[in-house]
Amino acid sequence: MQPAELLASTRLPPRTFYERPTEDVARALLGSALLHRTAQGLLAGRIVEVEAYLGKGDPAAHSSAGLTHRTRAIFGPPGHAYVYRIYGMHCCLNAVAEPEGLPGCVLIRALEPICGIEAMQSRRPAARRRADLANGPGKLTSAMAIGLNLYGADLTRGQLTIRIPDNSPPLKVETTCRVGISKAKELDLRFFIANNEFVSRR
DNA sequence: TTCACGATTAGCT
DNA sequence: GCTAATCGTGAAG
Numbered sequence: 001m002q003p004a005e006l007l008a009s010t011r012l013p014p015r016t017f018y019e020r021p022t023e024d025v026a027r028a029l030l031g032s033a034l035l036h037r038t039a040q041g042l043l044a045g046r047i048v049e050v051e052a053y054l055g056k057g058d059p060a061a062h063s064s065a066g067l068t069h070r071t072r073a074i075f076g077p078p079g080h081a082y083v084y085r086i087y088g089m090h091c092c093l094n095a096v097a098e099p100e101g102l103p104g105c106v107l108i109r110a111l112e113p114i115c116g117i118e119a120m121q122s123r124r125p126a127a128r129r130r131a132d133l134a135n136g137p138g139k140l141t142s143a144m145a146i147g148l149n150l151y152g153a154d155l156t157r158g159q160l161t162i163r164i165p166d167n168s169p170p171l172k173v174e175t176t177c178r179v180g181i182s183k184a185k186e187l188d189l190r191f192f193i194a195n196n197e198f199v200s201r202r
Numbered sequence: 203t204t205c206a207c208g209a210t211t212a213g214c215t
Numbered sequence: 216g217c218t219a220a221t222c223g224t225g226a227a228g
């Protein structure tokens with residue numbers, strides 16, 4: 001898809017879009033587009049898989065430890081990026097939800113590449129298929145050139161944005177427990193588009 | 203100051 | 216299916 005075509009068929013949501021319960025924001029983000037304007041051109045993908053991380057009552061969430069230097073963005077105003085490094089080598093991208101002062105964020109886990117696919121392929125030489133470019137939280141940030149420099153970035157404006165489709169057809173969504181956690185496995189807070197080949201796992 | 207571990211990935215068996 | 220890579224974070228002392 002051409003960048004102009006993508007911009008014409010989507011719109012930037014207001015900050016109130018994110019100022020809702022985290023689980024609602026997570027579901028609403030499915031089918032939307034993540035865009036990163038880089039020096040090498042526009043990188044973009046359709047969000048096909050997310051996870052909700054809550055505040056109180058969710059021991060799997062980073063924010064369960066309270067307000068710290070690392071997690072300050074999660075407690076900040078909604079619609080901003082919470083980026084963290086995992087296993088000392090990969091980065092993961094979250095969208096902050098809930099009103100300012102309340103913790104809650106949505107982990108973006110997988111994308112269907114839309115724009116800048118060649119640039120993504122050069123950034124992800126290990127991916128041999130298009131479906132492997134961004135089918136995991138670390139793969140996604142690598143393909144999209146998202147790093148810790150984007151910590152706290154405003155997703156409603158600027159170089160890293162999320163855009164909502166103008167006419168969003170109803171999506172069939174599947175719900176499971178979150179991937180890779182050791183606590184709160186009983187909570188079903190992973191959401192992905194059913195029968196989609198770009199999700200990280202089925 | 204020390205230390206165990208993690209919202210992962212890629213490569214090998 | 217198994218495991219190395221690699222380091223900031225947060226809890227404990």
